[in-house]
Amino acid sequence: MNSNTVDATSQSLSFAIFAALISVTMLLCIMTSAERDDLDEFYTGFRTLAPLRNGLAIAGDYISAATVLSTIGIIALAGFDGFILALSTALSLLLLMVLLAEPLRNAGRFTMGDALTHRAASRSVRLAATFVTLASLLPLMVFQLAGAGHLVTLVLGFEGSSVRTATIIALGGLMIGYAAIGGMKGTALIHIIKLVVLFGASSLLAALVMDKVGWNPSRLLALADSGSGRGPAFSRSGLLIEATGIGKVDLVFSALTVVFGAACLPHVTMRMYTAKDAPAIRRAMSYAVMIMGVFVVLIAIVGAGATALLGRDIIEAGGPQGSTAILQLSQAIVADSATFSTLVFTTVATAVFLTLLSSVAGMILACGNSLAHDLYAHVTPRRGTAPSPRRELLIARLATFAVGLPAITLAVLVQDHALRALIILSFCIGASAIAPALIFSLFWRRFTRTGLLGCLIGGTVSSIVVTTFSTTVSGTSQSLFPDADFDIFPLTTSGLVSMPLGFFLGWAGTFLSRRGSQDRQRGEYRAAEPRLLAGTERR
Amino acid sequence: MAYNTDDHRGLSDGYGTYPPAPLHPPRPSHPPRPAHRPPPVHPPNIPAREDRDLIRLRTAYRWLRRTLTLTLLAYYTGFLCMAAYLPGVMDTDLLGNLNLGVCLGLSLVPLTLLAIIGYELVARSAVDPAAHRVRIADAEQREREGR
Numbered sequence: 001m002n003s004n005t006v007d008a009t010s011q012s013l014s015f016a017i018f019a020a021l022i023s024v025t026m027l028l029c030i031m032t033s034a035e036r037d038d039l040d041e042f043y044t045g046f047r048t049l050a051p052l053r054n055g056l057a058i059a060g061d062y063i064s065a066a067t068v069l070s071t072i073g074i075i076a077l078a079g080f081d082g083f084i085l086a087l088s089t090a091l092s093l094l095l096l097m098v099l100l101a102e103p104l105r106n107a108g109r110f111t112m113g114d115a116l117t118h119r120a121a122s123r124s125v126r127l128a129a130t131f132v133t134l135a136s137l138l139p140l141m142v143f144q145l146a147g148a149g150h151l152v153t154l155v156l157g158f159e160g161s162s163v164r165t166a167t168i169i170a171l172g173g174l175m176i177g178y179a180a181i182g183g184m185k186g187t188a189l190i191h192i193i194k195l196v197v198l199f200g201a202s203s204l205l206a207a208l209v210m211d212k213v214g215w216n217p218s219r220l221l222a223l224a225d226s227g228s229g230r231g232p233a234f235s236r237s238g239l240l241i242e243a244t245g246i247g248k249v250d251l252v253f254s255a256l257t258v259v260f261g262a263a264c265l266p267h268v269t270m271r272m273y274t275a276k277d278a279p280a281i282r283r284a285m286s287y288a289v290m291i292m293g294v295f296v297v298l299i300a301i302v303g304a305g306a307t308a309l310l311g312r313d314i315i316e317a318g319g320p321q322g323s324t325a326i327l328q329l330s331q332a333i334v335a336d337s338a339t340f341s342t343l344v345f346t347t348v349a350t351a352v353f354l355t356l357l358s359s360v361a362g363m364i365l366a367c368g369n370s371l372a373h374d375l376y377a378h379v380t381p382r383r384g385t386a387p388s389p390r391r392e393l394l395i396a397r398l399a400t401f402a403v404g405l406p407a408i409t410l411a412v413l414v415q416d417h418a419l420r421a422l423i424i425l426s427f428c429i430g431a432s433a434i435a436p437a438l439i440f441s442l443f444w445r446r447f448t449r450t451g452l453l454g455c456l457i458g459g460t461v462s463s464i465v466v467t468t469f470s471t472t473v474s475g476t477s478q479s480l481f482p483d484a485d486f487d488i489f490p491l492t493t494s495g496l497v498s499m500p501l502g503f504f505l506g507w508a509g510t511f512l513s514r515r516g517s518q519d520r521q522r523g524e525y526r527a528a529e530p531r532l533l534a535g536t537e538r539r
Numbered sequence: 540m541a542y543n544t545d546d547h548r549g550l551s552d553g554y555g556t557y558p559p560a561p562l563h564p565p566r567p568s569h570p571p572r573p574a575h576r577p578p579p580v581h582p583p584n585i586p587a588r589e590d591r592d593l594i595r596l597r598t599a600y601r602w603l604r605r606t607l608t609l610t611l612l613a614y615y616t617g618f619l620c621m622a623a624y625l626p627g628v629m630d631t632d633l634l635g636n637l638n639l640g641v642c643l644g645l646s647l648v649p650l651t652l653l654a655i656i657g658y659e660l661v662a663r664s665a666v667d668p669a670a671h672r673v674r675i676a677d678a679e680q681r682e683r684e685g686r
Contacts, residue, residue, distance in 0.1 A: 080622070080640060080641070083641070083644055084619065084622060084644070087615075087644055087647055088615075090647070090648075090651065091611065091615055091647065091651075094611065094651050094654060094655070095608060095611065095612075097655070097658070098603070098604060098607040098608055098611070098654065098658055099604055099607075099608050102600075216635075217634075217635075217637055218634060218635025218636040218637055219635075219636070221635075221636040221637060221641070222635075222636045225636070232630070235630075235636070235638055235640070235641060236626050236629065236630055236638075236640070237622040237623060237626060237629070237640070238626065243623070243626070248623035248624060249623075251619070251622070251623045252616070252619045252620060252623050255615075255619050256616070256619070259612075259615065278667075278670065279662075279663075279667060282658070282659065282662060283659075286655045286658075286659060289651060289655055290651075290652065290655065293647075293648045293651045293652065294648070296648065297645070297648060529593065529597070530593060530673055530674075530677050533593070533596050533597060533600055533670065533673070534593075534596060534669075534670040534671075534673035534674050534677070535670065535674070536673065536674050536677040536678075537677070537681075
């Protein structure tokens with residue numbers, strides 16, 4: 001799709017709405033920002049968010065632009081395999097709720113480093129936690145910033161790569177502003193607004209698709225089968241990952257990687273610390289998981305509808321890996337009424353714009369908090385000289401720039417590539433480093449520091465290495481570098497290798513530690529257990 | 540209605556009058572609500588036993604966590620393996636064009652809802668009261684140490 005197909009009315013309306021949105025959300029952000037030099041307020045919003053609002057904010061943080069755009073694109077192009085990925089994303093949040101949410105709420109204070117050092121303070125663990133937070137979120141931020149450049153110039157009808165670069169820089173600056181000014185409370189508010197708008201827009205689009213096919217899901221699937229040009233293979237597994245011997249294992253482990261990784265990413269887990277107590281986070285997660293469950297059905301309908309009504313060729317022409325499918329569908333779905341068509345397109349474009357803005361802001365905040373709280377306040381100072389809260393808050397605000405600016409630079413540099421590899425890398429680090437570290441450190445009493453560092457560093461490094469030499473980075477036409485050819489592992493996701501390795505390193509590190517070290521961990525766990533399970537006060 | 544003894548002269552008990560009706564303390568209209576309330580401000584008069592309560596809490600949490608996690612993961616892994624290794628079975632048409640794979644996938648949504656409801660109910664009845672007792676025991680311990 002080129003810019004000529006977006007008509008002038010939609011363009012000017014979208015531009016006006018985007019400008020209004022930026023002003024209103026910025027105003028809200030300033031009004032809710034931390035009033036005093038209080039760390040609790042900036043990092044967690046005083047834990048005053050009601051469960052419903054917190055649930056909406058969690059769901060808003062979780063449904064990132066990467067999820068919306070790339071999942072709908074994959075469903076439209078690869079059918080059943082894309083549907084499996086969408087289901088994995090929903091299941092991931094449910095597992096976070098039943099497995100980790102409540103102990104995490106009790107163990108953590110502000111960041112992932114706090115949760116991992118809940119037994120005993122440790123500088124090396126804090127350092128590793130900061131490293132893993134940055135390594136897991138930077139790829140996602142770069143993907144979304146680069147995508148934001150494409151989408152916004154597409155919607156507004158700008159052309160040329162210099163305009164796109166300027167758009168990325170302007171949007172990135174805006175996202176840094178939200179994170180630096182609003183803190184946890186401000187970004188929560190923007191996430192809530194974004195979730196409501198996005199949910200409304202997807203429901204509208206899904207309803208229009210179902211209306212086109214006469215509210216008959218069977219007919220939708222039949223149309224999608226023929227529109228995909230692949231026939232019944234569209235509703236079977238095998239279009240995304242070839243059904244060879246290794247491909248089948250790869251499919252299972254790719255989905256499991258998303259299940260373990262997606263909800264463990266630090267920008268989601270940091271929202272666990274904002275609840276008042278364990279029942280409050282449980283209720284908030286209930287809302288978030290329900291929203292996510294419905295949302296998966298909506299994006300499945302939208303994705304299949306895009307293939308059914310537009311056809312595969314148009315979606316493939318629209319952009320890399322179908323990431324503009326939702327916009328193309330919203331433009332084409334109402335053909336008979338120009339006014340209504342403009343309305344639908346503008347609504348969907350607004351939702352996508354808000355999603356991009358808010359999810360990157362949430363990730364910048366998570367990284368900035370980790371830099372300020374883990375690295376600056378707990379690793380660099382000498383023993384016993386913690387920085388004053390006022391200073392830490394200033395650093396936290398500056399740290400959002402330290403995270404945002406490199407992300408913007410990287411996004412500008414790589415904006416013309418097919419970037420799905422970056423999402424995969426993020427999820428792999430989540431599943432191979434963060435998931436084992438959190439699960440072991442919250443539930444295994446003998447888990448030692450060596451094991452924890454093994455999980456964090458080994459999982460991250462193995463994810464990066466295996467992903468670099470996998471088929472997502474080189475070797476196929478869909479890869480990041482389609483011309484190069486250094487795919488040693490015939491895998492799309494590194495999860496098959498790195499996820500078992502991350503868990504194994506945690507286990508091995510603990511068993512190789514000295515006996516006394518294990519017993520000390522056992523004692524420290526016993527002291528921490530009432531707080532972990534019942535939320536008693538910190539001693 | 541007030542009980543007037545003068546109306547009952549025919550039922551004399553040999554002492555002249557009936558004794559006045561005993562003053563019962565007002566009975567609560569419902570049993571006290573057991574769980575999920577904010578902790579009381581006053582210390583309880585029966586000392587809570589920390590160890591037993593903590594063990595009970597640990598067992599309840601662990602059971603809930605393991606059951607749900609393993610069930611969900613087993614169901615989903617089964618679904619994935621069927622999708623990868625039994626494409627013929629997953630391609631069976633159930634409702635018109637909707638094949639078994641899509642139906643099983645969509646069945647995850649109501650399953651999610653059931654899991655949430657089950658988790659909330661069990662956590663409220665088993666976990667929250669035990670956690671409350673552990674918090675009381677912890678507060679008492681602190682008080683003793685403070686003295």
